[in-house]
Amino acid sequence: MRPQMTCPKCGAEMNHQADKLREPTTQEEAETSRLGGIVIAVFACPSCGWIASQPLREDS
Amino acid sequence: MSEHAARAVLAEIQKRPGIETELIDAATLPIPTDEAGEAAKSPAFAEAMNRADAIVLVAPEYNRGYPGLLKHVLDTNLHEYIHKAVGVVGVSSGIFGGARVIDNLLPVLRELGLVTIFWDVNVNNARTRFDENGELVDDAFLSIDKFLDELVWMAETLRHGRERVTLGGPA
Numbered sequence: 760m761r762p763q764m765t766c767p768k769c770g771a772e773m774n775h776q777a778d779k780l781r782e783p784t785t786q787e788e789a790e791t792s793r794l795g796g797i798v799i800a801v802f803a804c805p806s807c808g809w810i811a812s813q814p815l816r817e818d819s
Numbered sequence: 820m821s822e823h824a825a826r827a828v829l830a831e832i833q834k835r836p837g838i839e840t841e842l843i844d845a846a847t848l849p850i851p852t853d854e855a856g857e858a859a860k861s862p863a864f865a866e867a868m869n870r871a872d873a874i875v876l877v878a879p880e881y882n883r884g885y886p887g888l889l890k891h892v893l894d895t896n897l898h899e900y901i902h903k904a905v906g907v908v909g910v911s912s913g914i915f916g917g918a919r920v921i922d923n924l925l926p927v928l929r930e931l932g933l934v935t936i937f938w939d940v941n942v943n944n945a946r947t948r949f950d951e952n953g954e955l956v957d958d959a960f961l962s963i964d965k966f967l968d969e970l971v972w973m974a975e976t977l978r979h980g981r982e983r984v985t986l987g988g989p990a
Contacts, residue, residue, distance in 0.1 A: 761985075774982055775987075776984070782856065799898060
């Protein structure tokens, strides 16, 4: 299932535009990641342009 | 000298209709130095980066590299940068016009998710390029029009892609 996100600024459905690896920020993240960091799904709002992200499950 | 260069670049950008821009001095941001990465995030700077479609970095070259403070500030955001355009203006007191700071920044910008343009602006011999009021005294910005044309094109194209093109194709 594709990740989805609602714009926190205007409420529109956002567009999933990228998956990005970011460095772990906690020991738990470092220990549970197989990719060397946490993958975040990055979204852009087609209505207001806002950018937001959420952690992506490694198996998605 | 890089502050003078930044103001001169800002003036060039402001000549272009339809572009809203803001000058941000990395040295004045309220970002702690005893934290790193997104833990040191400034909400105001993050919001400015979120709103931006493109970023122009005006970077002085020190000992062939970029200032540590600039890297520290850039590291405070991540998703705000993804698939946005960036161009670099290198500033140095030597003859190479910051070419080495630009080269050293490119892998950092790529890892942050920014998309670099292929035009640069090089301000060499920076101490002789500005008068006592910080005004350009000669044609130091030979490539600025090409640089901004490319940056605006990339910014518009990437905005379309961010908002309309879905990763992995249509559902």
